[in-house]
Amino acid sequence: MFNYNLQLALKSLKDRPSLTFLTILTIAIGLGLYTTIKTMSYQGGQVPLAHKSKNIFLVQMDNREITAEEVDHQSRMVDTTYKDTLNLLAMEMPGVEQTLNWYTYGILNIEDENINPVRATASVTSSNFFTMFEPPFLYGNGWDKATEDSAEGVIVISKLMNDKLFGGKNSVGENVRIGTNVLKIIGVLDTWHLSRKFYDRGFRSGRPDNFFIPHTYAIANELPRLAGFDCWKADADIARSFRNENTQRLLNSECAWVTFWAEVPDEQIENYQQQLVNYMEGQKALGRFPREILTFVTNLNDQFAYINGRDDFMNVFSIISTLFFAVCLLNAVGILLAKFMRRTKEVSLRRALGAKKKTIIAQHVIEVAIIGLLGGLLGLVVAYLGLQGMMNIQIYSSDYTRRLEDLQPLFALDFTMIANAFITGILCTLIASIYPIWRLCNTPPASQLKSQ
């Protein structure tokens, strides 16, 4: 019976090709837009380091003045002071790794006069950054703790910088200048796809860092600091100057500006939080941390859940695309209803000749499933074109500062999204067809047989 129903379904699709195509197109357009937005939302919302994201924590301690306002969420809590980051880095805890991050910028130059200098922003961080966040290396490695402690001039550059400065060859061991500072390249990163760059708390996508240098070196050589300085009143007036000067005052101040991260195994989480409290109490005794002790230790999963929930652009477009898809499905219902209702006489006859209701339903479910499948296929084509369009819009709107290579993963239709589109296409089409099929299969067998 399946074969017969399949034959009838295919015949029906071929009999009225324009109606069939219109139904498929309606579903495809709706599904295409829906899948485009869904893919962007899905890819952009992917939590990096999925295998250990629950163990990667942003660490924040409330060191603000007593007069500061209450904060009930980590997103509104200040970062960490540099002296606290150094103290926390010095804490020995088995299985726990910690790192820090802020931004700097500089003009990278090499000896070869034929190569133009490149102005670039970069991350200042610690040796654990590379083991905690696992960026892929093309050549070499990150620096070790000893190198960091001695504030050696080492640098890890991105693939883009390596391509620009060294034509893509293995540049490990080469020197690069940032202003008057000479740094030795010890590692070259491969293209690092992060759905959002989380480690600076910016959560922006498609903008990888160009190079990485040790924080000890950056401080010792007074490299510029691109950061927001949350200072106490005493330092508030000169906070902006901390970007390029007053390094010592910054280091001694209560200005919070360093993003601090910890990787803590499950069994150590409680202990780690207690250590933070102990540390704060110790510092309190020294006259610091005037407020009630408050820490935020937030893992990547929770941060992404919060960020994804606040992504107004994606949320609004998700609603719009879902509504649009619903409207397309309603249109498809109308077309299917019109198509099926033209068939009442035939269905009435088939029922009279012995077809059971479920057989009539099966025949039309097969037909609708094929429409859904074809709608899904065409919808994928529409979604692919939509994603390419959205990607090019992003590149264009960034004045071409963002690269195709960095954005592509955020607009990629992977297996999950393809399967999602197919299942959504077929399922929604079937749901949409319930009413037309119900109407049709309830045609009384005698109702149409007397008509001329």
Next chain:
Amino acid sequence: MLRMENVSKIYRTELVETHALRKVDLHIKAGEFVSVTGPSGSGKTTFLNLAGALETFEEGDYFLDGQNVKGLSDDKLSEIRNQKIGFIFQSFNLLPDLPLFDNVDVPLRYRGMSAKERKERIEHALETVGLASRMKHLPTQLSGGQQQRVAIARAIAGEPKFLLADEPTGNLDSLMAQQVMELLEDINSKGTTIIMVTHDDQLARRAHRNIQIFDGQVSDIEKAVANDVIRSA
């Protein structure tokens, strides 16, 4: 073989109740050829629809081939229609975009027969109605009489015990009507019970027995003897 006891059919709307059939008592034996006559709107088609298990009824009992049809599920009624009843309609009701072979195939498909058995039955049925050579034609390529013969082939292909014909000659000229009638008589002579609704008194008289329906009430008239008298006259 077919027995109705106190069968009533009422069509209800919010405002009106229409008694299409009132307390029908009827017994049709196996192998009979029964004609059903009556004025338009008297309930002939309703009677045929009930007899063919195309509609349900509210009161009474209806035994078809020994089985009480009342209260059976929709699926069960479909099975009965498919296996025990063949339908012939005034307007032929062939599927216009299917060749004759596939038209005759429709009820057999729903019976779940093998392809081989279906093919044999279809060819035999089309041969019986004299259209074996045209099984790849579409209905629109045939005359009205030929189309009705295809409908008959479709009705007999499953070898049903009953053939229900609703004005089978209503859309045909007299010559073609004659041919169709002869075909039905031939089928009846092989043992198939036939119930035929008609407006044509002459055709009605050719049946073994005539049932008249007037205002939903059936009067069962034994015509066999009278017909014999008419035919021999």
